[in-house]
Amino acid sequence: MIKNDLKNYISPLKLNLYLHLINKTCDGYHNLESLMTFCDYGDFISIKEEKDFSFTIDGPFAKNLSKTENIILDAVKLLEEYAKFKINVHIKLTKNIPIASGMGGGSSNAATVIHCLKDLFKISIEKNTLDSLLFSLGADVPFCFFRKTAIVKGKGENIEFLSSKIPELPVLLINPLIEISTKKIFEGVRLSNQNKVDNDIDFFNSDLFFEGLNNRNNDLERVAEIICPTIKEITSLLKTETNSKLVRMTGSGATCFGIFNNLSDLNKADILINSVFKEIWTKKTKIINKI
Template identity: 35%
Template sequence: MSSLLRVPAPAKLNLFLHVVGQRPDGYHLLQSVFTFIELYDYLDFTVRSDGVIERQGQTLEGLTAENDLIIRAARLLQHHTGTTLGVSIQCEKHIPAGAGLGGGSSNAATTLMALNRLWGTGLNRQQLMDLGLQLGADVPVFIFGRSAFAEGVGEHLQAVPVPDLYYVLLKPAVSVPTPTIFRDKGLTRDSKPIIITDFTGYQTQPDADYHQSVAMFGSNVLEPVACKYAAEINDLLLSLQKRKLHARMTGSGSCLFIAFCDKETATRQSIQLCGTILHEQPMVQKSPDIQVVKGLHTHPQYNWLTEFGD
């Protein structure tokens, strides 16, 4: 074995998420703005010469090789390129599962980017994005590597400016399966489509407060459906609204976020929330995990890939 590499895989936030239609095959057509945050899983890769792909160390309970996105990503790249090399992979988890933070998709994307480098397979960004889409709709944005306006099932991406922000993350001790949310008959599937300038124009209005303008653009139409299945999410949102804090769910949840312009304000607010929020939520047996993270404009491995068509 040789060529050990340790790589961070960042979490993502959906600043808004609209469903604008549904394809005949059942896939939902989305519009969203993705941005990355400084909350990472860490993946260790050790190249093998025998072609074996294996996952070492702790894995999520019940996770098999067939549904492990890390293993599937490695096998997909190996099969696509015909390389005879293999890899041993360990993952140190910090991004909570079932949170809408994209940990699994990020791990898959990081695996593709890291092994493309370690195995010397030489695929460019677009080629890796096309492979990533076979693993999941959120995988391509991590390979795209910039804050992005997303359309289609999430594969049509355009870079979009997002201001420097800090986010208070609040993760309730509950999750709702993504398929359950998308199957729900109450899900709004006909949001009015927007164009990218709607978002960029809204956040740069002359007197706009970035805390409000970024966090309040549009909505996450999955949020009310998640609240229907998980009272903890609904109660947490109501508690934050009482404080006049505009919180939003990311992805299919259950994590909520609040945007702030500076670290000091975000930290002060997180401390206040840690001290009082459980008291206001008598139904909740376990208080939500609360932390402050910084937004990222680009993925840590962005410069590892050549651009489209190179």
């Protein structure tokens, strides 16, 4: 019997509060360490059981997305192969965040769909198998699936959840509406120039949280600034002309963000950024430790 219930889910965007590259593996990938969290914003996914499968996309950033080559379709196929039955649903993706923006949109979409379909069809998956399935879709998919602030290590498969919450403060997201290739960013990285993680300093449970973050980096940011100089212009303006606690690029870019103590400082920064940059996307949101 087909259930007619329409289920709506947020597919939250992720932020890399710091991202350090540790080394390059023999297969050409990089081991990293990153403190990752979520924001109270993202894409929306609607799922309804139907007689056949269908997939549609709408929203402000739907235009350049393929309806036939999409990570959501990969996620559905993967779950079908595991469960050994056809999943007949209509999935609608409302794409609210820019494409190739460093906010993990596609990874979050795939993780959200797996989460929803697993619950909807009561598909039981042993944890090690689930971890493997999620990682096969993409390095950020496991973190996005578990939806909780964590330190992510390795290629993305090692997730260490924090024992306490980080401050859930206002965040301004800024994207220059320029897509950046993750592959191109990693190809431009020179590991000898990177700052290594000092694991002897534990700032997560202290008043030194933002001081600790400001002593760390996103090791991809320097390469991204060469490809897209607007990134440097945005971060420099946030650092010098606003009351930001932390300014950084997330992921491989080109989205930058500023974290603020209060909404007043957030609003002032938003007005400033939009007065200086005309071709830009901004969003006022806040950090969420767990979705």
